[in-house]
Amino acid sequence: MKVFLIFLLSGLAVVAYATTPAKVIRVVDGDTLKVEMNGRIVNVRLIGIDTPESKINKKTKRDATRSSQDIKTIVSLGKAATSFTKSIVKPGDLVDIEQDVQPRDRYGRPLVYVYLKSGKMLNEEIIAAGFASIMTIPPNVRYQERFLRAYRAAREEQRGLWASPP
Numbered sequence: 001m002k003v004f005l006i007f008l009l010s011g012l013a014v015v016a017y018a019t020t021p022a023k024v025i026r027v028v029d030g031d032t033l034k035v036e037m038n039g040r041i042v043n044v045r046l047i048g049i050d051t052p053e054s055k056i057n058k059k060t061k062r063d064a065t066r067s068s069q070d071i072k073t074i075v076s077l078g079k080a081a082t083s084f085t086k087s088i089v090k091p092g093d094l095v096d097i098e099q100d101v102q103p104r105d106r107y108g109r110p111l112v113y114v115y116l117k118s119g120k121m122l123n124e125e126i127i128a129a130g131f132a133s134i135m136t137i138p139p140n141v142r143y144q145e146r147f148l149r150a151y152r153a154a155r156e157e158q159r160g161l162w163a164s165p166p
Contacts, residue, residue, distance in 0.1 A: 017142075019096035019115065026091050029054045030081030030131060033089065033114065037097060045109045046123045047100055048147045050135035051085075052161070054078035077161050081131040084160065088125060089116065100140035111140055127151050130160020 022037035022044075030051025034043050052074045053060040060078075064071045089095065096115040105111055114122035124143070126132045128150040136144050155162050 017098050019098045022095050022097045022114075024089050024091055024093040024095060027082060027086045027089060030078060030085050030126065032109070033085075035095070035097070037110075043109050044097065044112045044114070045105050045107075046126070047111045047113055047140050048134055048136060048143060049123050049127055049132035051081035051126065051132045052078035054082045080161065081126070084129060084131040085122075085126060089114070089122060093117065095122070100142050102137075102140050113143065123147070124150050128154055128159075130154035130158075130162045132161075 020037055022035040025034040025036055025041055028034055028043060031046045031049050032043055033046070034041060037044070053063065054075060055078070056071055056075060060071055060074050063069070063074050067074070094117060097110075098113040098115065099111065100113070102111060116122055116125075121143070123132075124146060127134060127147050134144075134147045134151045136147075154160060158164055
């Protein structure tokens with residue numbers, strides 16, 4: 001586990017949080033990864049983002065009703081989001097995992113921010129490319145404003161899922 005310190009620079013506090021190294025086993029879907037962490041293989045859910053479902057399930061049906069999109073379209077968008085995530089992170093990649101206040105979701109999956117070897121945050125990269133909506137669930141709100149800025153830019157610039165149809 002890496003532990004970072006708080007520095008006071010010119011009266012501005014710079015805060016960094018503890019991370020845990022992990023190895024990517026596979027991309028499950030656009031917002032879920034299977035990783036090896038602390039000697040265990042677990043599915044982790046990316047905090048603050050929501051990608052469309054890539055298969056038909058209860059959530060796909062709820063999303064279809066809520067969004068007025070047909071299930072086929074949602075699954076197609078979910079597959080695009082999954083492909084995008086797979087283009088950034090590959091099996092065997094070493095990443096750093098950071099948690100927020102609430103460590104697990106209602107399914108028992110660890111809730112995480114994932115940092116790539118480049119130092120970029122995977123969660124934010126997916127939003128910025130337009131392949132996820134933001135999904136803020138308190139108390140895990142550490143990067144809410146950062147995600148909101150990335151989301152607005154992706155929508156305004158019609159990237160990813162927000163691109164105009166051909």
